[in-house]
Amino acid sequence: MSELLIKNATVYDPINGINGDKMDIAVKDGKIVDSIGGGAQTIDAQGRLVYPGGVDAHTHIAGSKVNVGRIMRPEDSRSGIKPMTKITRPYTGYTVPNVYAMGYRYAEMGYTTAFEAAIPILKARHTHEELEEIPIIDKGGLTLFGSNWMVMDAIRENDLERLAAYVAWGLLASRGWGIKIVNPGGGEAWGFGKNVSGLDDPVPNFEVTPRQIIRSLAEANERMNLPHSIHLHCNNLGHPGNYETTLDSFDICKDIKPKRDRQALHVTHVMFNSFGGNNWGDVQSKADVIADYLNSHDHLTIDMGQMIFGSATTMTADGPVQYANARTFKARWANGDVELEDVSGVTPLYYSPQVYFYGMMWGIGQELALLTKDPWKVLLTTDHPNGGPFVNYPEVITLLMSKKKREEAISKIVPKAFEHCMIHTIDRELDWYDIAIKTRAGHAKVLGLIEQGKGHLGVGADADIAIYDIKPDETDATTEYDRVKAAFRKAAYTIKGGQIVVKDGEITATPMGRTYWVKTTVNNGGYDRMMEDLKMKFRQYYSVNMGNYMVQDEYVQHPVVVETEYAEV
């Protein structure tokens, strides 16, 4: 029985409404408890900042596209190198780190949970092979359904029961946590080198629209009572003028009633979808309009997709976007069509502060976070490694906490950028409580992980705890941003399931984390209709047999299975 007592902590635990209270935290057998006996191991936090372990609801840490990034970019693997030690395997990579660096670096920053944002079902086995090799952190993944033939066929025939049955089967087959939709319909169009342009542009050969795909999957999501809402990457990503499509996409789910205490829709890396204007000459930030929408509606949440200057490896199931990027920047291009299901692309980019639209994108991410009043509605991400690698979260935290820090950063960016965005006019500065929401509590709530004991420090929660070497009472984050950044960069302690895994920023233990997935039971005629259709598709169109398709138990060695049941709304 392991016991741990953290004394004299300055705790921020927004899910339990704790805002900088001085308290002790008791841990027994990996969980937070009321109190423990006298013999426990004790850490004296000495008034330092204590948060629940960080949670990342949208990151690309595993699977074929990540590995293609590694294979395509040996130069990236040559950075960030740290030799092996008696405890740790070697680290490599910056934008596409090896599996070990993924786990170690998240843990070093006080993060204990990260969810992979795109699992193609046919390649889910690969994704889980990598997830299983990522040490320390708990994991999960979102399964791609946005251009799937089974999905589109069921929607065209207006058969929501069959749709839900397939989604349930797909989540089981991929061991996934939720429904990811990327450029709905566009993936199928990309099968023949095309795209869809808007929400009402029919998907070639399938006679459904992106609007129908989003709406139907959102409805199916609630009927299945999934912990997370649908997770949407909007159409027209990266195009000037796309904010209108984004607002339209928000509206589609306006009247969806969530079955759980969470949003009906999560829209991801909205920075890339908040552009006004007609072309790259007059492109401009529409983050204020997006934020206005968020301020007046409660059915959705977003994440920032903050851009970080420097090297990035963009990777997405939005295949057409990646081809356009590669053509525009004469960059390397990897494409990855997945039969019947989706597509993807990988392209390395370099975000230079001397390019004004990159400066604008840098501004938009922060504008979304700062102009949206409710901190729970906008999560802090970089859409790793699309906007930039996750190791830059401390940089983003300081930008959000300090106007002075932003001014310093702005002075290094080409001034023309600020004719296209408004970040330089914003005075808001977030506090320790806001940051706790944006980096852990909000993520856990959006993903539906609170009841799994994530993102908070209430009794019964997982003892995933980060202690940072900074005292909120004695630190002015608006001016001492270098200290804040250093503290968030290397946690004084990261505690994972009650075990100390990081001390003074160094890895001290490498336990294996768990993988969360959802098993939904669908007992209705839709299941039989779905199976008939699915068997036909395997016989005729898949290149693998149905008997070899589903991810086997061997690939998820430390599972946490959440069960739900289908019910008519």
Add this chain to the structure above:
Amino acid sequence: MLIKDVLCPFCGCLCDDLAVEVDNNKVVDVQHACKIGSSKIMGHDRIKAPMMRDDKKGEFREVSYDEAINEAAKILANSKRPLLYGWASGVCEMMKKGVLLNEEVGGIIDNTASVCHGPSALGVHEKGMPTGTLGQFANRADVVVFWGCNPVQAHPRHMSRYSVFAKGFFATKARRGRKVIAIDVRKTDTAELADEYIQVNPGMDYIVMSALRAIIAEHADVVPDNVGGVPKEKLVEIAETLKNAKFGVIYFGMGLTQSRGKYKNIDNAVSLTTELNAFTKYSIIPMRGHYNVTGFGNVCAWETGFINAVDMSRGYPYYNPGETCSNDLLMREEIDAAFIIAGDAGAHFPAQSIARMGKVPVVQIDPFHNPTTEMANIVIPTKVSGVELEGTAYRMDGVSLRMRKLVDVDFPSDEEVLDKIIAKVCEIKGASA
């Protein structure tokens, strides 16, 4: 007992539709497989027990597994520059152990791609790889190019399952709806089945690709009358066919990767594919040989950041093909011990490398006797993956599947042997540290 949905442990097609009849723990019939796959599953002469010899010219003597494993570990632990080569004919689970073993001994881990599609990886470093899964091509492709590859011989079911004769959702007419172009230095059996055969002079693939790119970019005027043995009018015709495809796919083999130009051929072929995407949809894909050579590239990449030829002598992964590939090291006579597993260096390496292997201790782990055995000091037989052992393999398009176990045998798995070697190496190194 009939076991269905069996995966074939032969080539990169990783066919998963085999049915195998097992009677009394013996494979008695294999259905749906090609002759080579069937032959591998039916089984043939095995190395019966671990063997050792002190003098490479001497006779092997049978030893226990413990003795062979301990001696192999001693060789690796005492080596300053060990090479750990092979890894393609095994499951991913053992590859992970291989990467770990390489960390422990500070050696160089390299796989069979080093003498096969290694240059394709360099092409990917240069230009990327627009590709897809084989089912995508079966469902959509109406133009199919085989460049420097011969699936009829090397991937016998490729054409029927994925590329030429396969029906698909959009490719409803199968062979009749597809234009098949074979480009090769000789008229292979694949070329015999094609609609167009373009004979390229040996070593001239690169300039033929460049000419096609020029024509596609509307610069036909700069192309001479004959390029690499191909008349210009033929190239113009081919370029039109390529551009007018609804969905095109280029399958390429070692005719491109191991001929003059090497990785630059792949660089150029990827550029050609990318440029064709300005007109229509195109993909390109290497025809991988061993059923799980693609798996090693994936495992090695996610564990070390690099696809193969990883040198751990610095305590962190270092990759520099031309310096850290097996033959670079063997030819420079740097290697002082060779550990060959699930691959046959003896059959495929150049003479100069073989000469070096003749001078250093060689450990072989393999179910079967092959030319590497002739150079070995220690031979440790293991299970045949996909027949006697289940585990993960990656098809040539990167789709990973779980191989099945069909029969029980007493041999240990590669993974078990590696685990013991790792433990022993740590013990020896710990004692010497």
